[in-house]
Amino acid sequence: MNSEFDIIRRYFTRPSRRALLGVGDDAAIITCRTGMDLVASTDTLVADRHFFAHTDPANLGHKSLAVNLSDMAAMGATPRWVMLSLTIPRELAQDDAWLNAFSSGFFTLADQFDVELIGGDTTCGPLNIGVQIMGEIQHGRALKRSTAVAGDDIWVSGELGNAALALGYLRRKIVLTPQEAQACLSHLDKPVPRVGLGQQLQKLASSAIDISDGLLADLGHILRSSGIGAKVDFERIPCSSALRKKLMPGHLERKLAMDCLLAGGDDYELCFTAAANNHEALVQLSQQSNIQLSCIGEIVTGDGLTLSTVAGVPIHHERKGHDHFLA
Amino acid sequence: MNSEFDIIRRYFTRPSRRALLGVGDDAAIITCRTGMDLVASTDTLVADRHFFAHTDPANLGHKSLAVNLSDMAAMGATPRWVMLSLTIPRELAQDDAWLNAFSSGFFTLADQFDVELIGGDTTCGPLNIGVQIMGEIQHGRALKRSTAVAGDDIWVSGELGNAALALGYLRRKIVLTPQEAQACLSHLDKPVPRVGLGQQLQKLASSAIDISDGLLADLGHILRSSGIGAKVDFERIPCSSALRKKLMPGHLERKLAMDCLLAGGDDYELCFTAAANNHEALVQLSQQSNIQLSCIGEIVTGDGLTLSTVAGVPIHHERKGHDHFLA
Structure with a gap:
């Protein structure tokens, strides 16, 4: 015993x-x-x-x-x-x-x-x-949620939605090929924390959060804490080709795929803001570190998050993110 | 919601x-x-x-x-x-x-x-x-478990066994008068952590532990960590008059009362060791702080804990303390 x-x-x-x-x-x-x-x-x-x-x-x-x-x-x-x-x-x-x-x-x-x-x-x-x-x-160098300012770019690391896609697959709500399933499941089961990236962002980012409850929810925390708003381009949100296919207009699983991408949670990628003049340095950091970094939009004055296509067509998505007591 | x-x-x-x-x-x-x-x-x-x-x-x-x-x-x-x-x-x-x-x-x-x-x-x-x-x-002043030495006195604060007595009462295994029950229940429900006492023991104690799993178990941790043994006088272990009554030889609830005193847990009193020449200072600390401090035995070379009456009659007690997986 x-x-x-x-x-x-x-x-x-x-x-x-x-x-x-x-x-x-x-x-x-x-x-x-x-x-x-x-x-x-x-x-x-x-x-x-x-x-x-x-x-x-x-x-x-x-x-x-x-x-x-x-x-x-x-x-x-x-x-x-x-x-x-x-x-x-x-x-x-x-x-x-x-x-x-x-x-x-x-x-x-x-x-x-x-x-x-x-x-x-x-x-x-x-x-x-x-x-x-x-x-x-x-001392004084930590990346907070409350320090984003209008004009900053909004960035995310890696691809979003993989873990949620795997969860949908395990719950038999989403169909994946064996190869797609394997790739997604590793994101769900063995997420890789972005510790090195976070340290390198100390000098480049103005605010940061990790995406555990979904992009809309977690970026929302930055917006509320900083008292500002955001414009995000839907097509620039990075995702796997498996998820990208399902996001095509008319796809049967499009709504579920949107949920995975925007509100899925369990991504453990970083969402951060950075002054526009750090754009080039972040592109270089991405190349050197071999970590995909995608600029998905910008911080604006006001409040709330506007999601739209690059062509400017607004996208409404009801589910903002994971909440343990509302889920 | x-x-x-x-x-x-x-x-x-x-x-x-x-x-x-x-x-x-x-x-x-x-x-x-x-x-x-x-x-x-x-x-x-x-x-x-x-x-x-x-x-x-x-x-x-x-x-x-x-x-x-x-x-x-x-x-x-x-x-x-x-x-x-x-x-x-x-x-x-x-x-x-x-x-x-x-x-x-x-x-x-x-x-x-x-x-x-x-x-x-x-x-x-x-x-x-x-x-x-x-x-x-x-820096360097924390009271550890591993630093008791042979010749040290063994002390405990307050009274032991009250919370366990209350638990026995709630489980209808032990009979208490309403007044006794009320006093014991406050120990179970609202323990008072000995924070001030701990700080004052920094200079006086050689080792310390809080009694959360019962005296025998927790003093046992000090003994194993320090690689030494202990002699404890049963009658000097402080307890309430309610518990003292039940410890009388021949009392129907004596075994349960022994369990409460020695292996009850949830006491949140301090058990500590101190050099014998700090005895007087600890008596003074007890008076000044209005916290009962009782010297219950001494640290000896060897290992294990010997429990006996003041007259030297050994007491065997099977149950050493609370363990979540064996309980």
Whole structure:
């Protein structure tokens, strides 16, 4: 029988490197370097809400950390330390294969980003995975939501809608070829947080957010926080060819595809604003980093978001984004 | 209908005071002062495991923060910032009275300890309340579990077993008078974290832990971490007169009472060790702070914990403490 402390010791205890004190006391101790701010965030994954209960535990370990790394990316911060609050049903606590796969998925990604697990809490109950992340950034340099200004360009990284397309496919609402399905599913199951990009945007972007609830919702947060509006060109929103096909006028799945692109969530790409005179530098950054960066519109005075075709035909889309209590 | 963002805005957003950036962005930003360490911990309360689902929401708000403040107390740290990861069922998300009471209980205690809510996460699912707490302490001054040495006295604050006694009463396993029940229930529902005491122990204690899983289990953590053993005098373990009565030899509820005292959990008192020559200073601290401090035994070489009467008769107690997966 695994006790609470067996689980912590076997699966989640590693020697601390940068922390003064890691797993195994009432609290962890870290030292912030002079001139640095500490950036802290938390994101929780709930079974049957954020993931299917039968999800591959290695992917789940990966994703529970990835969504938190994505918050650090959106601030331009360097992730350093994490804590894991793991609530698991009694049967999973005795499932060594599950615990092994979950912790492997978690630590593989942690190692990739040089992030250290310094503490947490293990309790019994319906599966609920909470991760708290802490990072560092030079004082005053964090990318906020509230600092976009009229005239800024609006950019997004990568392609949007892939994870939502995969979810639609798993729910048998959307048809995909096996190749398309495979590509989309990796976005849903193993999102790649844009940590390096976020750090490089520190000097180039005026505001940033990660797209977790869908473009319209998350760009909407920037607009409300900054007290400004936006014009977005629908055709410039980057997406996969699988999704692009379904967006063609008259396509049977067009409405669902629009939902995926605009309100899908789980993208974990960055949406950011930047002064127009940084346009060329961002094109270069895209080339150097091999990360697609697309300018999709501009920040305007006023409020609200206007979505239209490049030809200027307005597009109305009802669903703005994912909300746990309204979904 | 309350959306996720309505709940955050209405119940959990307050202007930040010490934080550079509080609720409402991808992450919060704080600045640690030079020469201070950051102390971080997290504790989760799960419905039907840590509390009855019908618990008064104001007490639940209090307790979810109190158990985290208690971890700061055990480190000797000054709590500063908290994040709240709230997973609530759909119906509670629409229950304004519940949300109001919960947030009031939480913020009343936060104000009392001058702690600031700087972020969190609100999701839909089975009730699960995760709090992450961060505090400050002068570099190198934190009270750890691993630093007790042979010859140290073992101390505990307050009285042990009250919360467990209340739980036994609620489960109709233990009989209490109405007055006894009322006194015990306040320990279970509204524990008072020993934050001030923890800070004052910085210079006097050699190690510390908060008693959340029961004296034997938590003192056991100090012993294992420090690689030493302990002798504890049963009669010197402080408890209420209600519990003391039931501990009398021959009492029908003696076994249950022993469980409450030694392995009950939810006490949130401090167990700490201190050099014998700090005895007098600790007696004075107890008088000045009006907090009962009891010397219950001493640290010895070797390992394991020997519990005996003052007359030297050994006491065996099977149940060591609370474990979520073995309980």
